Structure formats: C-alpha cells, structure tokens
Amino acid sequence: MTIPKFKTFRIEAYKPGKSDIRKIQNPIKLSANESALGVSPRALKVLQSKDFLMSKYPDSKASNLRKEIAKKYKCDLDKIICGAGSDEIIQMICQxxxxxxxxxxxxxxxxxxxxxxxxxxxxxxxxxxEKNFKVSISEILKKITKKTKLVFIANPNNPTGTYLGKSELIELRKKLNKNILLVLDDAYFEYMKNEDYKSGLELFKNKDNVVVIRTFSKIYGLASLRVGWGHAPKKIINAMNLIKPPFNVNQIAQLAAVESLKDKSFINRSIKHNIIFANKIKKFLEKFKIFSSDVTANFLLLNFDKCKYSANYVFNMLQLKGIILRSTEDGYKIKNKLRLTIGSKTQNDKFIKAIIDIFN
Ligand SMILES: Cc1ncc(COP(=O)(O)O)c(C=O)c1O
Structure with a gap:
C-alpha cells in the first residue's frame, strides 16, 4: 500500500533521561537534571486551590507571566517570549x-x-x-564561515557541567561577526555561585545579536508543565511571535510559573541544597576514583577513567538497585562517563549507600 510521502530526516532522535527500570517500582531518577526539591510550595498551593477554566484557551501572550519575569529580571516585557519549555524557544530560533x-x-x-x-x-x-570538556572560544571561531548564522552555547553546559566565565563570554561575542546570532542558554544559571560567572541575560540584555534562553524545568521544578522563555531584541521577538503556536503555554503552567518566580525562599533552599550535596557527593566519589569537574549546576559529569569499574558497569549495578543515572554514550557520544543529577536528601543518601555496596 502506498502512503503519502513524508520528508525524511537524518537525525538521531532525542533520548530523554531514562525514567523506569523493568520490575522496579518507583526507581530513583537522577537522569534528567530535574529539581531536587520538587515544585515550589507557593506554586503548589495555588495549583491546588484554584479552579482552572480548562474549557478556555490560555492567554496566548502569557502577559502576566512575562510581566513577572520582566519585573524580577529587570528587563523589558516586549523583549520576552514564552515557550512550551525552553525547547520550543530553541525550535523557534531555528525556524x-x-x-x-x-x-x-x-x-x-x-x-x-x-x-x-x-x-x-x-x-x-x-x-x-572542546578542551577538557569545556567550550573553547578559539575552536568555535575556527568553525565560523560565511554561512554561519547561529552559535548555540549552554552556560553552564549540559552534560559537561563546565562554563565560560564572564570575560570569556564577552570575548566570544566581540570576536564573532556581528551578523551571527549568539544563543545563550541560561537553563542552570540559578545554581551558579561561581565567582567569575555571569548569566547571559545579565551580560547581554541590551545586545542586538544575542538571544538568551531560560527555563522553569530546572530549579523551579516545573519540567512537566513545559514552560520556558526567551529574551531578545524586540525585532526578533516580534518575528518569533509570528511563528509561535498561538496557545503554546497552557494556563496552569503560566500560573505555576508566576508563583514559583515569587517563591524566593524555595529558590534559596534549592540553591543551598544543591551546593551542599553536589560538593558532598563529588568528594565522596573521589574516594572511589570517580572524578568530576567543579560544582556548577544541579548535576555532575562523573569520569570513570581512573576508577576500577567502568561507567557502564556502575550504571548497570545502580540500575539493579533502582537508581537511574544518564548514560552519556548515546547522543552525547562521551565515553566512560555518567551524568548524575543531584537529588533530594533521601535520594542522595540512597545513591551513596548503593555506591558503597557496589564497591565493597
Ligand atoms: C541546557 C538545556 N537547555 C534546555 C533544556 C530544555 O529544557 P525545557 O524543559 O525548558 O525544554 C535542557 C533540559 O535538560 C537543558 O539541559
């Protein structure tokens, strides 16, 4: 039987961090860089108390959410666009x-x-x-041709966890031809307390050739609601609005995002939790010769090159104990490493205990 012909794409489909293990109920998922502390109590409270008008379309401009974002980050409302996850912002930029x-x-x-x-x-x-799993400005510049339109950088980067410091980002923007758009993905910026770090938004708010991407899926704990945003010059935002699906961010997501933006104590707790546990786990793993780079975002890229076991072996042993990490072999093509998301206290304690069991 013939069917209408569709386009074929030579791409490797995105594989999300695994979330289930056969025969194991409620595994511990440390594979997708989700929030260790879940959803902000302030967002939860409003989600549970409100009657949503589910039969009505949501605000297509996400006006209230954009207003709150503009207020919190001291930027212009008209330079903000919301997406169904920051994923959709990336898609719109490419389109x-x-x-x-x-x-x-x-x-x-x-x-x-x-x-x-x-x-x-x-x-x-x-x-x-990259050099030692860090983005290299000189290597980026080597790849620029007359055909280059965009340069994408996540800062800090997923899955390596490394980052470009403030002066490096400024240097990159200066050295890139002005008509190349630099897309800076700030997905994990809230976690960053490193001295030489500055977010893309802080550095390039007023630049006409930088787009900054942010998400509510990480520290805000709203990964399932799909909400993210982009900041760009008005001209770019207006053009993106022309191609944006009209009701891309649902009403519940908009409301939860507004509330979680306001929940300062939850954000502060999340940052503190991350720093404490990321440092503790990093140090603990070094006893087993599993090394990782400096603590940055809410995950660590674990290097097994000096360890007596391979990344694959530890991945499989952890799975048998109901703990899922992210393999970096498929998609990212990084050998003998695993990405570990910092979890809740209970999850981290179980992970630590599982590692002790495996190595004993
Ligand atoms: C660097 C980076 N950007 C964007 C995303 C996508 O996030 P969202 O859930 O907002 O689509 C992720 C998710 O893991 C990420 O790591």
Whole structure:
C-alpha cells in the first residue's frame, strides 16, 4: 500500500533521561537534571486551590507571566517570549533563522536539541571541539564561515557541567561577526555561585545579536508543565511571535510559573541544597576514583577513567538497585562517563549507600 510521502530526516532522535527500570517500582531518577526539591510550595498551593477554566484557551501572550519575569529580571516585557519549555524557544530560533544552506556552530558535547532542531530545518550543524570538556572560544571561531548564522552555547553546559566565565563570554561575542546570532542558554544559571560567572541575560540584555534562553524545568521544578522563555531584541521577538503556536503555554503552567518566580525562599533552599550535596557527593566519589569537574549546576559529569569499574558497569549495578543515572554514550557520544543529577536528601543518601555496596 502506498502512503503519502513524508520528508525524511537524518537525525538521531532525542533520548530523554531514562525514567523506569523493568520490575522496579518507583526507581530513583537522577537522569534528567530535574529539581531536587520538587515544585515550589507557593506554586503548589495555588495549583491546588484554584479552579482552572480548562474549557478556555490560555492567554496566548502569557502577559502576566512575562510581566513577572520582566519585573524580577529587570528587563523589558516586549523583549520576552514564552515557550512550551525552553525547547520550543530553541525550535523557534531555528525556524526563524535557518535555511538549508546555513550553518550552525554548536560545541561538541552540547545540549542535543540545538543540533536536532537545526537539522530538522535542513541546516548544517558544525561541531566545535572542546578542551577538557569545556567550550573553547578559539575552536568555535575556527568553525565560523560565511554561512554561519547561529552559535548555540549552554552556560553552564549540559552534560559537561563546565562554563565560560564572564570575560570569556564577552570575548566570544566581540570576536564573532556581528551578523551571527549568539544563543545563550541560561537553563542552570540559578545554581551558579561561581565567582567569575555571569548569566547571559545579565551580560547581554541590551545586545542586538544575542538571544538568551531560560527555563522553569530546572530549579523551579516545573519540567512537566513545559514552560520556558526567551529574551531578545524586540525585532526578533516580534518575528518569533509570528511563528509561535498561538496557545503554546497552557494556563496552569503560566500560573505555576508566576508563583514559583515569587517563591524566593524555595529558590534559596534549592540553591543551598544543591551546593551542599553536589560538593558532598563529588568528594565522596573521589574516594572511589570517580572524578568530576567543579560544582556548577544541579548535576555532575562523573569520569570513570581512573576508577576500577567502568561507567557502564556502575550504571548497570545502580540500575539493579533502582537508581537511574544518564548514560552519556548515546547522543552525547562521551565515553566512560555518567551524568548524575543531584537529588533530594533521601535520594542522595540512597545513591551513596548503593555506591558503597557496589564497591565493597
Ligand atoms: C541546557 C538545556 N537547555 C534546555 C533544556 C530544555 O529544557 P525545557 O524543559 O525548558 O525544554 C535542557 C533540559 O535538560 C537543558 O539541559
């Protein structure tokens, strides 16, 4: 039987962090960089108390949410667009900027959705080498051609956890041709307490060739509600609004996002929790010669090169104990490493105990 012909894409589909294990009920999922402390109590309270008008379409402009974002981050409401996850912002940027002959530069080990959305619209993805799993400005510059339209960088980067400092980001923007759009993904910026770090938004709020992406899926704990946003010059935002699906962010997500933005004590608790446990786990794992780079976001990239067991072996043994980490082999193509999300206290304690069992 013949069916109408669809386009074929030469892409490797995104594989989300695994969330289940056969025969194990309620496994501990430390594979998707989700919030260790769940949803903010303030957001939960309003979600539980409100009667939602589910038969009505949501506010297509997410006006209230954009207003709160603008207030909190001291930026212009008209320079903000909301998406069904920051994922959708990445997709819109690719749709808006790229034609088949165009090129996009992404660091070798960067977040997978940049390359996927760029390839879907037919652009060529060019990978820049990293140095010690850190984004390299000189390697990015080497890959720039007349066809380069976009450069994507997550800062800090997923899955490596490394970051470019303030001066490095400024240097990159200066050295990139002005007509190349720099897309800076601030997904994990709230966790960053490193001295030389500045978020993309703080640095480039007034630049006309930088788009900054942010999400409510990480520290705000709203991954399932799908809400993120982008900050860009008005001209770019207006163009994105033309291609944005009209009701892309649902009403419940908009409301929960507004409440969680206001929940300062939850955010502070989450940051503190992350720093304490990330440092504790990093140090603990070093006893078993499992090393990771400096603590940055809410995950660690664990290196098993000096360890007596391989990453695969530890991954499988942890799974038998009901604990799921993120393998970095498929998609990211990083060998002998695992990405570990910092979990709740109970989850972290169970992870620590499981490691002790495996190594004994
Ligand atoms: C760097 C980075 N950007 C964007 C996203 C996507 O987040 P969202 O849930 O907002 O689509 C992720 C999710 O893991 C990420 O790590």
């Amino acid at each position: 808006l900027y790229l034609k088949p002959s165009d090129e996009v530069v992404v660091p070798q080990y960067s977040f997978l959705m940049y390359r996927i959305y760029a390839q879907i619209v037919g652009a060529k993805v060019v990978f820049s080498k």
